[in-house]
Structure formats: structure tokens, C-alpha cells
Amino acid sequence: MQYNKIMQKITPFLWFEKNCEEAINFYTSILKNSRIVSIKRYPDGPLEGPMKGMEGKVLTAVFELEGQTFMALDGGPYFKPSGAVSFYVECETQEEVDNYWNKLTEGGNPQAQQCGWLQDKFGFSWQIIPSALPKLLSDPDPVKSGRVMQAMLQMKKIDVAVLEKAYQ
Numbered sequence: 001m002q003y004n005k006i007m008q009k010i011t012p013f014l015w016f017e018k019n020c021e022e023a024i025n026f027y028t029s030i031l032k033n034s035r036i037v038s039i040k041r042y043p044d045g046p047l048e049g050p051m052k053g054m055e056g057k058v059l060t061a062v063f064e065l066e067g068q069t070f071m072a073l074d075g076g077p078y079f080k081p082s083g084a085v086s087f088y089v090e091c092e093t094q095e096e097v098d099n100y101w102n103k104l105t106e107g108g109n110p111q112a113q114q115c116g117w118l119q120d121k122f123g124f125s126w127q128i129i130p131s132a133l134p135k136l137l138s139d140p141d142p143v144k145s146g147r148v149m150q151a152m153l154q155m156k157k158i159d160v161a162v163l164e165k166a167y168q
Contacts, residue, residue, distance in 0.1 A: 086125035
């Protein structure tokens, strides 16, 4: 693969049923320093066997989100995303948290929103976490860090001001 001068040793590979191109356009529109590198398509039909009906869909796509390379494909209904794997996005400000949260939750599963975690409309899980959270949770004072943990457990989207208030 020659899509990146310095190839990553490990590249996440995302499986979509049939909306890969929509998903990668969505992700690259939200995250900065992102781009679609290449898209290869299934041949125009007719295809047989498990790939029947995939004519013109994405066979493989290479794209970057914040400089991280990903690959993806339209593979049919055989595999679904799992919340056991998520994408962790560290945010410097509440504004950045709000921006990513609002865009990535659009059309997603509201039942899968807790403690900074969300599931997007394609079924993939994300953690939208302000950089303040791990700092506050790792305070050596168990009373302060415990209050922060209790405050966080009540949240869907992380609110730094509420965490800082709990810390004090």
C-alpha cells in the first residue's frame, strides 16, 4: 500500500454494510486535518455470491482523520460495529467537545450516550473527552477525584465546568 509515505504499523479498518462513502464523507467533514485518499469500487455488475448487489459500492477506501489513516469497505450485512471498540477524541476546550458531540450524535443512538461516549449514525462508538477529565480524575486526593467521578457518571456529554465545580 502506497497511500502514505510513512505507513502506520496498525491501521483501523471499518466495515460498513453499504454506506461507506457516506460515512467517510461525514467523518472527514467533521474532523480537522482529514481527507479521503483513495476509493476503489466493486466492478459494475453483475456480481455473484455474497457480493451480489454491491456493484459500484466501495471495495476499499483509504482516508485520514486528524492525520490517522483508516481503511474501510462496503462488505454487506455480515459484520456490525461493536461498542467494544471506540475512537477516543481528546479535546482541549468545551467548545471543541460541544462541536464534535453535536455533529457525531446527529442521527446516532441516544441510548448509547454516557460519560462522554456516543454511538454515531453508522453504529461506531466515539469518546469525546476534554483533556481536563483525566487530569481531574487522577488527582491524588481521593475525595476530589471521587467527586469528579460521581459528576462524570451523571453526564452524557462531558461538561468541564461541572467537573471543575465538583473538584472544588
